[in-house]
Amino acid sequence: MNTARFSESVTGTIVDGVLIVTIENPPVSALSFHVRAGLMAALGRAASDEVSAVVLTAIGRTFIGGADIKEFGKPAIEPTLPDVIKAIESFAKPVVAAVGGAALGGGCEIALACHCRIASKAASFGLPEVKLGIVPGAGGTQRLPRLIGTVAAIDLIGTGRVVTSDEALTLGLIDAIADDLAEGALDAARHLVDQPLRRTGALSVPHSQAEADAAAAKKVLSRSRGQIAPAEAVRLVRAASMARLEDGLADERATFLRLRDSHEAAALRHVFFAERQASKVDRLEGVTPRKVESVGIVGTGLMGAGIAVSALNAGYRVIGIEQTDEAAARGHDRIAGLLDKSVQSGRLTDHARSEALSRFEAASDAGRLAQADLVIEAVFDDLTVKTELFRKLDRVVRPDAILATNTSYLNPNEIASATARPERIVGLHFFSPANIMRLTEVVDCAATAPDVLASAIAFVRKLGKLPVVCGVTEGFIGNRIYSAYRREAEFMVEDGAAPDEVDAALEAWGFPMGIFAVNDMAGLEIAWARRKRQSATRDPEARYVEIADRLCEAGRFGRKTGRGWYDYSDGERRSDPQVTALIEAVRAAKGIVPRRFSADEIVARLLAAMANEGKALLAEGIAARASDIDLVMINGYGFPAHKGGPMFHAGDI
Template sequence: MDEMRFSESVTARLQEGVLVVAIDNPPVNALSAHVRSGLAAALDHAAGEPAVTGLVLSGAGRTFIGGADIREFGKPPAEPQLPALVGRIEAFGKPVVCAVNGAALGGGCEVALACHGRIAGGKASFGLPEVKLGIVPGAGGTQRLPRLIGTVAAVELIGTGRAVRADEAVALGLADALAADPVAAAIAAVREQAGRPLRRTGELAVPAADSAALAAAQAKVVAKSRGQAAPAEAGRLVAAAGQLGLERGLAEERATFVRLRDSVESAALRHVFFAERAAGKVDKLDGVSPRQVGTVGVVGAGLMGSGIAVSALVGGYRVVALEQTPEAAVDGRVRMAGLLDKAVQSRRLTGEARDACFARLETTAEAADLATADLVIEAVFDDLAVKTDLFRRLDGIVAPDAILATNTSYLDPDAIAAATAHPSRVVGLHFFSPANVMRLVEVVDCAATAPGVLASALAFVKRLGKLPIVCGVTEGFIGNRIFSAYRRQAEFMLEDGALPHEIDAALEAYGFPMGIFAVNDMAGLEIAWARRKRQAASRNPAERYVKIADRLCEAGRLGRKTGLGWYAYPDGKRTDDPAVTAMIEAARAAKGITPRPFTAQEIVDRLLEAMADEGRALLAEGIAARPGDIDLVMINGYGFPAHKGGPMFAAGQDEKRLA
């Protein structure tokens, strides 16, 4: 039979008496208004056509349905709305089976839950990630999923937003079967069900759950949420599915969805979502194509270099890692093997993929082996003389069109580039440690960086699955410059009357995973100390300067690695240290400062203001292109809670409240 078209994105064909519906709304088959109307029209056709025994819902391309259409966010809802469409699918008088060929996420998963059968292809995945946008599923996900997989498993999946692959979906009971050809298997399932009582998910009883196990699952989700509201609400709604009928449960879910959707928290997470879509877009690169990069050189196989090398291997590149001696090269190879093994253990990599990565790795102590590299990233000691000498040597080894990237945290990449024969091929790639885990990479557009080199650096970072944020040259780039500004403000408060544990507690209550002084101890205090000593001669004597951190370093308190820093670490556990309090009190006395108490709110307000002020300066100087870029750096590199939107978003909310 010829193809039938029900909307611009929904078509169907009749096969063996089954109406096989295809959703084709690239790139992810989002549930746009024309998709919803097309599905409704397909149901109308099937209901009125005796020759149609049932329907199969499928997605064109590599996705089943990727969720809502983000272009409709903030607009009046268009009919049919998703909850009504999902309800109609479940109540339909003929069997409806979905053939899930790829991702069924958000509303796509809710459509699948409402079907009378779910066949998963090998690349299928199912997930309800709404909590990542500060909301809960709004079309029955919290009420139907527990009826299939139980409340404990549903709390974990919905509360974390985690997606499950096809095999786990079948094991849980979310999908009915796994098939190499899900459409053919779904057609067979429709024909088998035709004329029989249909298994409607909403009519199933919620399996009885152990109350202690359910409470533990809810508590675990809340503990991971760092104060975000949506995960706790999702857990509450899932639990309610076992106590309320479907109709009441759906009404409670929808009311919660609307309330959360209109919250500042959800606005913050949507801001982050859209900021990520804009990140890496550079106007001057329109029409500029990246160069081909096949082999990546990494100079330095320590913790940072090994992490960068493993990221490149997982991204599919051939890697040549250079160390100073053959022994160090062997140690680097062992270190990289360990990182790849950990990725296999955590199921982020298969054993076969690990072996393929290792086969593409060469470790060496011979600099000449970098001659084949299209891109060389240095991860050596952060010293200007060391890095400039290295880049001069690389000039004579790599091809003239090879790209040279510096991973410096604080040094001037323009000075490094100026030491080379071809400054236009130098770019900054500031990875965050551990580089094989952290998503963020600051891509530094140096004064002489050629557009093609910048485009190539962006393409490289994206292929690694990381988040590139383009910035200009300034000491510390975006992240470390803001971190330095709010660290200074934290140290001012130390002198004025607060203590490290009070400041850290306020930040952690706000949503940071660790407070700033605990973070400093973990990173090591000597790095910032060395920087302060470099800057001493040029420091404005009229500016306020706090010497407490210097005194800690002079006393050998360099952080966790020495067992003493801002805190003491007996048996590895962080504890407040009276010796630090004494140092702080001595510093106050030396300046004649009478200490005063600080509330947690005042601490947070002052630190957020310091971050936002520095962010505004970065925007004014053209170092950062967008406020959202600054927010993404602080969220992905420094633990700023995503559900607060980042320092620039938070400052905007404060301005709205004061307006």
């Protein structure tokens, strides 16, 4: 068979009259100019009498991964993606998409334009443009509802959710799943020759109840927290049933171009690229991570159980260690319960749950850790407790095993210095609940060996989490900035703002929860214990707000006790007159005359506090990049991603 080259990334081979067009543009088959040009050239070749049909496929785990984001903001080079899609949909001969991997964004739009879509079991489909602050720009909002209906299209496009081939088949997005993708696509192409072609753009949008459309839209918009792109996506999808295709495409394209140049899109592109830079460390260039297959976890409470579930879901063998057999049994039940919840939510199958649990054991004998490649401690955050534990682990684990501390605030250098091999100590600060939260701060200690750090990063990535490398300081990146954020919020409360006014301003700006509501959810006693530890070394001249301490002294530890900054006695979050009286008493004792704060001033002061602490972390070398700080605050503390993070918002990127 002769292979024709249509561009540097697109080739074609004729098999029994069917032109098989193959894209090879690693790593994700992005729709770069040469891909678009190659596809147009391939259609030109397919117009000859020698060709009866076309199969479009790609090499690699991605069918087409969407637009080339490096071309954003640059003048469009013809052919544009809408040009290519129009040419495919209007082509006189059958065009079959053979989707063997991810068809995302523009890749999904190309598949929608084909006359038939055959997928492998491993394929997936999605239009995730809203996650970059834009909407599909080549027909996705107009063609997808014509295939799967308005309600399902609002869900997929409005959230950017990616679906498996099974769900895509159920929805009607694809026509079949083939065990042998190449043969299945060829058979479909041959079958369509001389048959009327089903052009997606010519279909009518299936009828749906207005109430169902409105409910789907409300669900998407309630989660968007003021973002523009999801609202525009919903509008365009709903308009598809009322407008001609040409008018809908023109509206979609104009909306796409307008949003592409917005601050929201710029912020989300910043986050996109920041994630690809995170965890890059100059001294690790050329360093090979150690092999990690078995993971030990000391402590199977809430944090340890979450870490264990993450490791089990990633395919590791896990050994959970507790002090007694009874505690080990409770730890086993806790981890099994978390896996059960994953099954109930649809994140895990029954088979996967059973297989994961078969790789887990809980024991009270620390000697079982001798087989572990990596041991993570998840015990009470006390320096003496952790130091003694690491001395014990030194005597139990293999000399080549890695030891990781999950401390939130303590100095891991002090823990490492108490061991015989400080070079194998690294910090892995997981965020709670660890089986859900994506962020992990990987703490590069003073003596951490390069391959140990590289191994820790690789481990976190395999868990499906986002590793951000940082140096040693109290609270690392996230908690140190959060402390400055909380301190500034408490200053304003002491000066006259009410806790609910501060929270309302933050939530209106885009945070999912205000800082005082977050404190109540996390529990006030942890920060209180830290403040008591620091009291002996605190600068007596520095301003200190005692309100949170008074709440704790009164047994108000947050949601868990029914009262904290707010009253939760009836299950709802409500302002509490007792807290108001306590605040007023503290003000009066200090002679503070309360003043009013506008929402804008509240937000501006809190954002400035975060950014200023971030600048200090950069100056001290604790954070390598301003974008790393943004990722930590977005993924660990609820900073709205569409605002780009505190450093991006402050203009420090």
